[in-house]
Amino acid sequence: MSNKEKHWQKTKSHMIITLCLWAFFSMVIFLFGHEINHIKIMFGYPLAYYMTAQGSLLAFVLIIFWFANRQEKIDEEFGFGEKED
């Protein structure tokens, strides 16, 4: 397998892992919205309410920062990192 192909393999699996995290915070949690809403966190927020109002949103921000950093490392590992800035 050429360098380019290996890089693309790794990029693909990184994408899939990221999208699994995304699916968890955007869909899987809310499958159980009714069941988890009696759990109280942070002095009174019902859990499902908290996730849709704030928690999942924050998770997306963190997921994208993590995704970008790890993808940069993958690019550098195969010598495709960009030099400028």
Place this chain on the structure above:
Amino acid sequence: MFKGGFIQNLPKIYGLYTGGFIVFILLMAIAEQAGVTAQTIGVLFVAFTVAIYALIGYLSRTVQVDAYYLAGRQVPTVFNGMATAADWMSGASFVALAGGVYFGGYSYMAFLVGWTGGYVLVSTLLAPYLRKFGCYTVPDFIGTRYGGNGVRFCAVLVLVLASFTYVTAQINATGTIASRALGIQFEQGVWVGLVSILLCSMLGGMRAVTWTQVAQYIVLIIAYLIPVFWIGNKVGGNVFPHLMLGNEVERITELESQFGLIKNSAADIKAAGVPGGLKSIAVAHAGVGAGGMAVWKYISLAICMMVGTASLPHILMRYFTTPSVKSARKSVAWSLFFIFLLYSSAPMLATLSKISLMDPNLPTGIIGKSIADVQSIEWVKQWSSQKQVFIADFNGDGILQLNEWFMRTGVVVLATPEIAGLPYVISGLVAAGGMAAAMSTADGLILAIANALSHDVYYNMIDPKADVRKRLIVARVLLVVIGAAGAYIASMRITSILGAVAWAFDFAMSGLFFPLVLGVWWKRATREGAIAGMLSGLAAGTAYLIYVYPKFLGNPAWLGIDHLRFGLIGAPVCLVVMVVVSLMTKAPDAATQRMVDEVRVPSGKAILGRAH
């Protein structure tokens, strides 16, 4: 004090600008104390901020194609994040989001998840690859990847349909805010709004829009967060509302069961003469509905908004302006961070607004008080006279019940400062923030449409030999024409703000999502497949919209897929048709395959040369 170029000095320039804006707010506060009327303060806020944007637009004028279409590809990561956030957060986000949460509760908040979660798709599947491609517009990518003017034209078609649906709603919002702040008719407000929008974009294209959007983001986020923190502190000393409103949420649930959540019948509402568009609280603030349908309704709405986000051209094109591929990726993260600041505050504002009105222990509480007392409150009088709030004493006991208090959704943001007893200067600030939000989105959308028509249709299809001067003149003429068309439709008041906004996402996901994603991720995707996919997806989605929308054919929704979710019909049709037709046609040639390989690595030159 400024050494080096404009880009190196950006933090200083915008730091000064932010400081200047805060000084302006303080001056207005002093003016209010000195007896300047609320009306004048409102006018000053809107006029001052719009004048600043126009000045930035003028200073960013350009005669270069790269600067006009891509802001010279030198917008730093964090600033591009701010510009994208302003581009993204529309007048509807600013004015109607908190109101939507206020009335809709948990199920409405699927919009919050949808409008943020989509950025994960943007960063993983699209933004870095489109940046590497080096295109000027989204159809530019489709046209080059699949080859040919036919496929390019289909992409332009979807782009125009989705963006134009969206832009009329934005111009509508600028009109509403301008008319209220300046005390003029709505129809005049729309044209005032349009002129302000064009002042920001006409001379400098993407470059001017970028730098005004950063300025608009700063205004809108200050205008949104100050009231949230201020009211949060006023109501029970919540220093940091986002972390500390748990007990208020609990208290609202308690009060809801005490007052009772009653859904008024349509006949009662009609008999009492409640003005159209006003609602009472009938849905639990933090409760979650049980059953499979409730879950499906929530998740299907979130999916439509997420996939739609990843296909909206005015957002994708912001990532063409960064200096490198990795900065495009990081820039998506910063965009979402800046969006998160506002979106996570909307439910907090709704909570604060609700508790202020409902809690009898607070001086601002009105539910459970005598109607005569409530009607003599200054802000109630003022907003009632504008038909924004309404009291209907259904049971005739002279006491205001929860189901007897009606508000328009926009009022939650616009009136909460007054409800909580904040000085008027905050209301003026909120008006300026709403104006900034609506203008920045309208600018991005009009530019996306005008650029697609000028670059893809005019330059690539009609006159490929046109010189730079001619191309930019065409681009600017189109900008004015499209803006005017949008303003004309907005002035006819056809759709409500949010219905139209959700449609734009569904149109974009029906026609563009899979052609864009498969263009990068599936080498076997062919031109014929892309054309067939775009057209059939768009046709299926539109046909379903007509079938289900109450004002068109009004048939019962199939599996709960109503007119807000018609992308769920369009996008799968697009995918299936695109894959089947691609497999039936000849695989793309070696040159195209090599091009896709090149797109997948970040280093090296952009696929499309510099000034193409």
